[in-house]
Amino acid sequence: xxxxxxxxxxxxxxxxxxxxxxxxxxxxxxxxxxxxxxxxxxxxxxxxxxxxxxxxxxxxxxxxxxxxxxxxxxxxxxxxxxxxxxxxxxxxxxxxxxxxxxxxxxxxxxxxxxxxxxxxxxxxxxxxxxxxxxxxxxxxxxxxxxxxxxxxxxxxxxxxxxxxxxxxxxxxxxxxxxxxxxxxxxxxxxxxxxxxxxxxxxxxxxxxxxxxxxxxxxxxxxxxxxxxxxxxxxxxxxxxxxxxxxxxxxxxxxxxxxxxxxxxxxxxxxxxxxxxxxxxxxxxxxxxx
Amino acid sequence: xxxxxxxxxxxxxxxxxxxxxxxxxxxxxxxxxxxxxxxxxxxxxxxxxxxxxxxxxxxxxxxxxxxxxxxxxxxxxxxxxxxxxxxxxxxxxxxxxxxxxxxxxxxxxxxxxxxxxxxxxxxxxxxxxxxxxxxxxxxxxxxxxxxxxxxxxxxxxxxxxxxxxxxxxxxxxxxxxxxxxxxxxxxxxxxxxxxxxxxxxxxxxxxxxxxxxxxxxxxxxxxxxxxxxxxxxxxxxxxxxxxxxxxxxxxxxxxx
Amino acid sequence: xxxxxxxxxxxxxxxxxxxxxxxxxxxxxxxxxxxxxxxxxxxxxxxxxxxxxxxxxxxxxxxxxxxxxxxxxxxxxxxxxxxxxxxxxxxxxxxxxxxxxxxxxxxxxxxxxxxxxxxxxxxxxxxxxxxxxxxxxxxxxxxxxxxxxxxxxxxxxxxxxxxxxxxxxxxxxxxxxxxxxxxxxxxxxxxxxxxxxxxxxxxxxxxxxxxxxxxxxxxxxxxxxxxxxxxxxxxxxxxxxxxxxxxxxxxxxxxxxxxxxxxxxxxxxxxxxxxxxxxxxxxxxxxxxxxxxxxxxxxxxxxxxxxxxxxxxxxx
Numbered sequence: 001x002x003x004x005x006x007x008x009x010x011x012x013x014x015x016x017x018x019x020x021x022x023x024x025x026x027x028x029x030x031x032x033x034x035x036x037x038x039x040x041x042x043x044x045x046x047x048x049x050x051x052x053x054x055x056x057x058x059x060x061x062x063x064x065x066x067x068x069x070x071x072x073x074x075x076x077x078x079x080x081x082x083x084x085x086x087x088x089x090x091x092x093x094x095x096x097x098x099x100x101x102x103x104x105x106x107x108x109x110x111x112x113x114x115x116x117x118x119x120x121x122x123x124x125x126x127x128x129x130x131x132x133x134x135x136x137x138x139x140x141x142x143x144x145x146x147x148x149x150x151x152x153x154x155x156x157x158x159x160x161x162x163x164x165x166x167x168x169x170x171x172x173x174x175x176x177x178x179x180x181x182x183x184x185x186x187x188x189x190x191x192x193x194x195x196x197x198x199x200x201x202x203x204x205x206x207x208x209x210x211x212x213x214x215x216x217x218x219x220x221x222x223x224x225x226x227x228x229x230x231x232x233x234x235x236x237x238x239x240x241x242x243x244x245x246x247x248x249x250x251x252x253x254x255x256x257x258x259x260x261x262x263x264x265x266x267x268x269x270x271x272x273x274x275x276x277x278x279x280x281x282x283x284x285x286x287x288x289x
Numbered sequence: 290x291x292x293x294x295x296x297x298x299x300x301x302x303x304x305x306x307x308x309x310x311x312x313x314x315x316x317x318x319x320x321x322x323x324x325x326x327x328x329x330x331x332x333x334x335x336x337x338x339x340x341x342x343x344x345x346x347x348x349x350x351x352x353x354x355x356x357x358x359x360x361x362x363x364x365x366x367x368x369x370x371x372x373x374x375x376x377x378x379x380x381x382x383x384x385x386x387x388x389x390x391x392x393x394x395x396x397x398x399x400x401x402x403x404x405x406x407x408x409x410x411x412x413x414x415x416x417x418x419x420x421x422x423x424x425x426x427x428x429x430x431x432x433x434x435x436x437x438x439x440x441x442x443x444x445x446x447x448x449x450x451x452x453x454x455x456x457x458x459x460x461x462x463x464x465x466x467x468x469x470x471x472x473x474x475x476x477x478x479x480x481x482x483x484x485x486x487x488x489x490x491x492x493x494x495x496x497x498x499x500x501x502x503x504x505x506x507x508x509x510x511x512x513x514x515x516x517x518x519x520x521x522x523x524x525x526x527x528x529x530x531x532x533x534x535x536x537x538x539x540x541x542x543x544x545x
Numbered sequence: 546x547x548x549x550x551x552x553x554x555x556x557x558x559x560x561x562x563x564x565x566x567x568x569x570x571x572x573x574x575x576x577x578x579x580x581x582x583x584x585x586x587x588x589x590x591x592x593x594x595x596x597x598x599x600x601x602x603x604x605x606x607x608x609x610x611x612x613x614x615x616x617x618x619x620x621x622x623x624x625x626x627x628x629x630x631x632x633x634x635x636x637x638x639x640x641x642x643x644x645x646x647x648x649x650x651x652x653x654x655x656x657x658x659x660x661x662x663x664x665x666x667x668x669x670x671x672x673x674x675x676x677x678x679x680x681x682x683x684x685x686x687x688x689x690x691x692x693x694x695x696x697x698x699x700x701x702x703x704x705x706x707x708x709x710x711x712x713x714x715x716x717x718x719x720x721x722x723x724x725x726x727x728x729x730x731x732x733x734x735x736x737x738x739x740x741x742x743x744x745x746x747x748x749x750x751x752x753x754x755x756x757x758x759x760x761x762x763x764x765x766x767x768x769x770x771x772x773x774x775x776x777x778x779x780x781x782x783x784x785x786x787x788x789x790x791x792x793x794x795x796x797x798x799x800x801x802x803x804x805x806x807x808x809x810x811x812x813x814x815x816x817x818x819x820x821x822x823x824x825x826x827x828x829x830x831x832x833x834x835x836x837x838x839x840x841x842x843x844x845x846x847x848x849x850x851x852x853x854x855x856x857x858x859x860x861x
Contacts, residue, residue, distance in 0.1 A: 037649055088833050095594050098652060099789065100832045106782055106825035110818040224660065227653045266664035269657040339737065365739035373737075379730035390727040394739035396720055457738050 004135040009257045010250060015142040015211050017249025018149025020225050022204035024241040025156055026197035027226035033172055033193045036086060036097040041201055041226055042219025043108035044081075048074050048202025049209035049218060050112060053121050063126060071202040078198030079191050087190070113216045120215040123206075145207045152203060156196075157238055169193060221265050224248075228272040290353060292317045292461055292493045293338070298347035300333055300517075307333045308517040310347070315461070320487055320494045322504045322525075325514035331497045332374055334514070335463050339371050340364035351461065366394060370459035372450045374466050380439035384430055387438050387449055388421045391456035395420075424452045428482070444475050451482070461493045462486065468500040480506045505529070555703060559696045568695035574807040575702025576763050579709050581787035581799030583756035586713075589794035590722075591749055592729040596652045597659025599780035601631045601754040603666065605761025606771045610679040613765070620685050620766055627762035628755050635754020639747040663776035678772030685766045698767050705763060706800075709756060713796055716752075725749045779821070783810075786828050 023045060030038050038044075051070035055061040061069070085104055089096035127140040160166040172179045172189045180186055208218060225248050229241045248268055255264040293315040300308040307330045315321045323331050336342040338349055340361040349357045351367055359367070379387045396413050425431045428448045433441065438449060447467060454462055464483075468476050480503060486492050498504050504511065504525070511528045513521040521531050528534055559568050580602055587595045608627035612618060642654050666673045673679070685692045685701065692701050716722045727735040728742045736742050765771050774780070783806060791802025806824075813820045 037653070084833075085829070094648060095652075096832055098594065098649065099785065100829055102782065102785065103825045103829040103832065107822050107829070110821040110825070114816065114818045114822070224657060227657060230649075230653070260668075262668040263664060266661045269661045269664075273654060273657050273661075341733070341736075360741075361733075361736040362739050362741045365737055371737055373733070377731060377734045377737075379727055379734065381730060382726070390723055390735070390740075391738045393720060393724055393727070453734070453738060 005257065007134075007136045009253050011136065011138065011142065013250030013253040014246065015145050015249070016208070016252060017246040018146045019204040019208040019211070020222070020245035020249050021149050021153050021242050022200045022207070023222050023225055024229040024245040025153055025238060026200035026204070028229055028238065028241045029169070029193055030197045031230045033169055034082075034086060034090070034097075034190055035094075036090065036101070037226070037230060038081075038086075038197070039098055039101040039223065040081075040105035040108060041101075041197075042222040043105045043112070044074060044077075044198050044201040044219070045205040045208070045222050046112065046214075046216060046219035047077075047108060048205030049123075049214040050116055050205075050216070051202075052206050052209065053123055053214045054116075056123060057121070063124065067203075067206045071199055071206065074202035075195045075199030078194035078196075081198065082191055082194035086194070109216065109219075116216055118216055120213040121209075122213055123209050125210060141210055145211050148203075149207055152200070153238070153242055156200075160238070165189075165192065221268075224265070224269050224272060228268075228275070290317070291315060291350075292352060293495065294348070294350035295334070295338065296348045296350070298334065298337055298349065299345045300330075300337055300342060301345045306517055308337070308344070311514070311517070311519050313512050313519065313522070315493060315495055316510075317493050318487060318491060319509040320483065320496060320507050322508035322511040323495060323497045323514060324499070324501075324504060324511060328516075329514040330517040331514055332465055333517075335371065335465055335497060338364075339369060339463060365457060365459075368458075368460040369463065370454040370457045370461070371463040372454050372465055372467055374469070376443070376446045376450060378438040378441075378446055378449050378453070381437060383435050383437055384425070384441070384449055385421055385434040388424055388452055388456050389417055391453040392417050392420060394457055420456065424456055427455075427485075428452050443470060447471070455486070455490070455492075459492060461495070464494065464496045464498075466497055466499065468498055468503045471500075473502075476500065476503055479503065483507055559699050565695055568699065570807050570811055572695050572699040572702050572767065574804050575699065575706050576760050576767065577783070577787060577807050578706050578800045578803035579763070580757055580760035580784055581791065581803045582709055582713065582796070583753050583760060584784045584788050585793055585796075585799045586749060586753035586756070588788055590725050590729060591746060591753075593647060594652045595750075595753070596656035596781060597662075598655070598753070598757055598784055599778075600659045600662045600776055601635055601757035602761040602764070602780065602784075603662065603771075603773075603776040604634055605631045605758030606765040606775050607666065607673060607679070607761075608758075609762040609765040610682050610771045611673075613682045614679060620683050624759070624762045624766070627765075628758045631758020631761065632751050632755035635758075636747065636751040638754070639750035643743065643746045643750065659776065659778075659781065663773065663778075666776050667773040673773065676773060678770060680770040682765050682769045682771070684769065692766075702763065702767070705759070709759075710796060721745070721748070782821075782824075786824055789828060790831055 023041065027038065027041055030036065030041075048070050051073060052063075052066045055066035055069060056063060059066075081101075081104065085100045086097050089100055125141050125144075127144075130137050130139040131143070132138075160170055168179070168184045169189055169192070171182075171184060172186055179189075204222075205214075205218065212218070225245060228248065229244050251271070252264045252268060255261070255267050259267070291314050293313075295311055295313040298308055298311045299306070311330075311334060313321070313323075323334070325331055333342065337344045338356075340356070340359050340363060343358055347357070348355055351369060354367075356364055356367055356369075379390060382390070396417055421434075422431070425434055428451065430445065430448060430452065433445065438446065441449065447470075451464075451467070454464075468479055471479060483494060483496070484507065487494055494507075496504070496507065508525055511521075511523065511525055512519055513528065513531075513534050521528060521534050523531070558571060562568050562571060583601070584595065584598050587593055587598065605627040608630045609620070609623045612623040612626060613620060638655070638658060642651055646654060667676060669675065690697060692698050717726075724735065724740045725745045727738070727740055728745055732742050761775065764775075787802035787806045788799050789802070790805055791800065792798030810820050810824065813823060815823070
């Protein structure tokens with residue numbers, strides 16, 4: 001058994017998992033607070049990456065500035081999404097937000113492919129050093145991706161537990177009427193939630209593009225992670241979401257290397273379905289994060 | 290023979306004991322009232338009897354036959370109907386369509402027959418419509434039969450609920466706080482209606498209520514639940530004079 | 546009266562169109578109408594959303610395709626088997642999924658299943674022809690007529706559509722149809738009057754899958770080629786658009802939606818991607834402005850216009 005390859009694959013899985021973590025957290029708070037599942041989330045993930053690429057290639061921005069600007073822009077786009085696509089239908093029928101976000105996903109995906117075509121683009125990275133431990137390579141890119149991903153999630157967790165607004169968000173998850181009664185402005189909570197969620201997705205897209213590449217279809221497989229998080233992690237369990245993201249990243253890579261690469265996505269879906277069938281209440285029930 | 294035997298029924302919800310070894314008997318053609326403060330387990334007991342919940346232990350017998358653990362639709366098939374605490378109707382269907390749905394058990398045409406529109410199917414359709422008309426007349430809802438259920442006034446929705454339950458032609462009817470939100474006039478009419486159901490249709494009734502006027506006006510026998518335990522049982526007169534009941538509960542209720 | 550007019554229109558429709566391409570679309574609309582009606586069963590009668598419904602369409606199409614290529618059995622029998630296959634699969638899915646899941650969770654699970662199937666069909670070259678799909682599927686024929694041109698295909702499709710409509714009209718009024726509507730309206734109450742909600746939900750889901758399979762099977766024999774993209778999300782979107790645009794819960798709505806989609810998508814002058822963007826925007830607008838769908842909206846509009854017209858007459 002080739003340990004080097006195994007550990008290397010694991011590490012790649014962690015790198016993928018880093019961007020997935022952001023997606024998972026974003027969807028967790030979207031589902032927890034807004035009670036909707038954003039079908040367009042994968043495309044927002046993609047948008048972060050594509051915008052960054054555009055700024056680098058056509059406006060000659062340096063990587064950091066481009067990424068920062070793209071993430072902020074997409075995050076603010078979240079307000080638009082919330083006001084136009086989510087809020088108007090959220091109380092009419094619980095299924096409508098699913099459909100309207102599905103429409104959004106359509107628009108972004110196809111509109112995007114008309115703008116950017118189906119090619120894959122590299123974002124480039126200014127540092128090319130790497131660390132070698134026993135034959136396993138830890139490149140600067142992967143280390144950056146993992147650090148940024150983990151750091152962001154930890155930051156999110158801290159904010160939700162300590163910051164005033166973060167606590168307000170958690171209160172809204174648990175009891176919206178009660179939250180309103182104690183003076184929490186739930187409308188603002190919704191806006192902020194979408195902003196944060198979209199920002200997280202966009203950052204996730206940038207990280208994924210750094211590690212792999214930026215292309216239109218990169219958001220397609222991301223939804224399944226969101227599904228799994230929503231279903232298996234229960235509500236409000238950030239740690240569970242992070243773990244699931246890591247499991248997905250690692251499994252995807254392991255299956256790609258040791259199993260059938262064509263089926264890596266399908267295996268993920270299958271795992272999720274099995275979880276759902278066996279334990280509809282979720283794998284980790286209980287509070288945390 | 291008793292209509293309903295509730296023997297030693299207990300129900301636990303993850304550590305919370307909602308019912309503890311409850312024993313209640315209901316005789317045919319009588320009205321049994323079930324009272325007790327909020328949270329005493331009255332609705333839980335109804336849910337156990339009608340198959341919406343499984344008891345942790347104990348047996349429920351209907352006309353001598355055990356119905357413990359049967360699912361809700363199977364319980365209905367045995368001849369037990371119920372109304373719900375929060376008004377329960379089919380909102381986007383008309384009054385007539387609501388009642389027709391309740392005839393499900395009493396109509397037997399398979400889908401194939403309805404696809405082919407056989408004579409048997411058409412005869413049965415006519416029967417269904419007849420029964421529905423009868424019920425609507427009984428409840429004075431004839432004029433509203435084309436109105437959507439969700440457009441009905443509250444009191445009428447309540448009546449519709451009862452009509453739906455009666456349409457299944459039950460032998461036992463369980464009612465969960467039917468008088469909630471009713472004014473004194475409506476309460477009087479409810480009492481008259483239930484009496485009619487018992488006397489003319491031969492149905493046995495078990496009624497969960499907070500409203501003491503309705504309880505006292507209707508019931509042959511009353512059982513009192515407190516924290517999931519049956520603490521008293523007897524005639525209305527006995528219950529009204531039972532010191533434990535008076536001190537703990539009747540003080541809470543408005544007498545009407 | 547209006548039924549007679551509609552029937553007349555339906556019969557002469559192909560001759561009112563001025564080229565083969567439009568007639569082709571007309572024939573295709575018939576198939577998509579059946580497909581839209583099948584999703585409507587889930588959305589309108591069960592009150593649920595199946596985000597993987599295209600997999601039944603694909604199963605029907607591929608079953609017919611494979612039977613046609615590998616065996617010599619009559620395509621009509623092939624249709625029957627394809628429908629049975631789709632129905633059987635739908636039954637299994639419903640059996641497992643509907644036990645504990647509704648709403649969002651059900652949508653997610655069916656989405657996941659659809660995605661898995663899409664991957665499998667796309668990747669399994671030997672079995673399904675992979676990305677290239679299967680071609681050379683036989684045409685349907687009856688003694689004396691081979692269904693290989695737009696007009697005959699249209700009439701064949703029309704016959705199936707009418708049969709489907711007949712089924713749904715009668716089914717709605719049957720004990721079964723009544724029961725499932727009751728479950729949709731208030732599942733608890735339905736159970737309390739003796740309706741076994743689980744069984745009815747599963748069987749209804751099976752019926753929906755069966756009709757989607759029928760549409761798929763007809764598709765295979767109409768176009769003589771199938772490809773794995775039948776299992777892909779765009780087809781799901783197509784169905785949803787048809788049901789939403791047309792209006793759910795009615796029978797006319799999905800049919801209208803199918804027409805709008807088929808003609809709209811193929812006649813818009815833009816590239817395929819922009820077309821879908823347009824549809825996405827239209828879908829969004831509809832969801833926001835007329836959540837009941839175009840068909841009920843138009844119906845209400847028509848009623849209002851008629852009443853206003855008659856009132857004007859009275860005043861004069």
